[in-house]
Amino acid sequence: MANAVQSYHHGDLRSALIEAATARLSEYGIDSLSLRKLAEDAGVSRTAPYHHFKDKSALLSAIAAKGFSDWHTAAKRIFEQEDKTPKARFREFVHEYIGYAADNPEMYELMFGRTIWQNQAATNDLKDVAFPCFQFQVTMTRYWQDKGLLPNNQDALRLAQVTWGTLHGIARLLIDGIYADSSHIDEMCDCAADLFMQKQP
Amino acid sequence: MANAVQSYHHGDLRSALIEAATARLSEYGIDSLSLRKLAEDAGVSRTAPYHHFKDKSALLSAIAAKGFSDWHTAAKRIFEQEDKTPKARFREFVHEYIGYAADNPEMYELMFGRTIWQNQAATNDLKDVAFPCFQFQVTMTRYWQDKGLLPNNQDALRLAQVTWGTLHGIARLLIDGIYADSSHIDEMCDCAADLFMQKQP
DNA sequence: AGGCTATGTTGACAGTGTCAAGATAAAACG
DNA sequence: CGTTTTATCTTGACACTGTCAACATAGCCT
Numbered sequence: 001m002a003n004a005v006q007s008y009h010h011g012d013l014r015s016a017l018i019e020a021a022t023a024r025l026s027e028y029g030i031d032s033l034s035l036r037k038l039a040e041d042a043g044v045s046r047t048a049p050y051h052h053f054k055d056k057s058a059l060l061s062a063i064a065a066k067g068f069s070d071w072h073t074a075a076k077r078i079f080e081q082e083d084k085t086p087k088a089r090f091r092e093f094v095h096e097y098i099g100y101a102a103d104n105p106e107m108y109e110l111m112f113g114r115t116i117w118q119n120q121a122a123t124n125d126l127k128d129v130a131f132p133c134f135q136f137q138v139t140m141t142r143y144w145q146d147k148g149l150l151p152n153n154q155d156a157l158r159l160a161q162v163t164w165g166t167l168h169g170i171a172r173l174l175i176d177g178i179y180a181d182s183s184h185i186d187e188m189c190d191c192a193a194d195l196f197m198q199k200q201p
Numbered sequence: 202m203a204n205a206v207q208s209y210h211h212g213d214l215r216s217a218l219i220e221a222a223t224a225r226l227s228e229y230g231i232d233s234l235s236l237r238k239l240a241e242d243a244g245v246s247r248t249a250p251y252h253h254f255k256d257k258s259a260l261l262s263a264i265a266a267k268g269f270s271d272w273h274t275a276a277k278r279i280f281e282q283e284d285k286t287p288k289a290r291f292r293e294f295v296h297e298y299i300g301y302a303a304d305n306p307e308m309y310e311l312m313f314g315r316t317i318w319q320n321q322a323a324t325n326d327l328k329d330v331a332f333p334c335f336q337f338q339v340t341m342t343r344y345w346q347d348k349g350l351l352p353n354n355q356d357a358l359r360l361a362q363v364t365w366g367t368l369h370g371i372a373r374l375l376i377d378g379i380y381a382d383s384s385h386i387d388e389m390c391d392c393a394a395d396l397f398m399q400k401q402p
Numbered sequence: 403a404g405g406c407t408a409t410g411t412t413g414a415c416a417g418t419g420t421c422a423a424g425a426t427a428a429a430a431c432g
Numbered sequence: 433c434g435t436t437t438t439a440t441c442t443t444g445a446c447a448c449t450g451t452c453a454a455c456a457t458a459g460c461c462t
Contacts, residue, residue, distance in 0.1 A: 211441080214440085
């Protein structure tokens, strides 16, 4: 990866850019992520990235797509632990969701933030990865309803939107710096889980 | 207000900047809000704003402070309607919260977004207005607990964080463009309210 | 071998936040 | 009243951004 830098053609600039971007994202944050710096990291000129991505937003979408893919895998892993009770898995999911956001704040911001979703800016490639991820939330909700953990008198889609909204909201309040004190994350997660499962204390 | 433009000294540049910023914010969004354009709107040079605000973030904080003040007033008005039942007021609060966000997406983004809260960037002036607003959420939560609407076996602070998180999450998913279909806002609000008040169907 | 195409380059433009240094007017002070 | 301080505003400059246009290179296909 570090050898063929001298040649005129990079070889795999697209991957190199995504890699550099992911690294810079987690280290310096999305706000100070510039195409020019990424190009420099990859050892190419400022405008080279434009032969692989339509614009900056397209590059960001590509990174986010990777994030969605990873998260979807993680969510499925938690959800499909046969050896644990549905209730335990539900609680674990809540903790893991917030945990993922807290551990990867800039990636979370990118994936679920306005940068790539606003004004229908989302790439089709991104939607293809993200929508199944959203859909999985509904699938899980329906399952938990069937198991009696979540209220059965609510539409699964609405309920999924609300439960996801809760997790998303807590995650954002944390990573955006509004909940300055992040020492009670687990307590908040438990409180949320308890609230959802009010009938099963 | 539009007369003394010719004079060397503006007179009330600070207010003019905030006014111009508020107008531009709701019309063009926070991303395309630049100090230079605001200065032009006010009829002064690019760097004049720096005599009234430390930097761009300070100006944004000032606008947000106004937003918090307004929202706090609105929230109190809803909460203190003596002629309505606590339950009705709770439900109304949920709808109004999401409604405020949906009607003023850019202001909401500014008030509750990372722009002004990240890295302890928040001004003290801002905190002085915002914290009571947050605190009011806890006060209301405790009240609703006392009235038996919300579970009494939870710490009021945690519960307030979770319920607020829910509202915030739904609001953000809507205004950030992730919930592309905004035609079921009211249903989501009712679902959330029902979920919180599970024991009072 | 020759040309097409993917990929890379430099130059340029409009825009941004922000600092430094100088100009002006209003307010404070003797 | 005159003078000096202070608040406010101005121009100039810098480093940085995303992105377009025009040109250069090299690998691939016929």
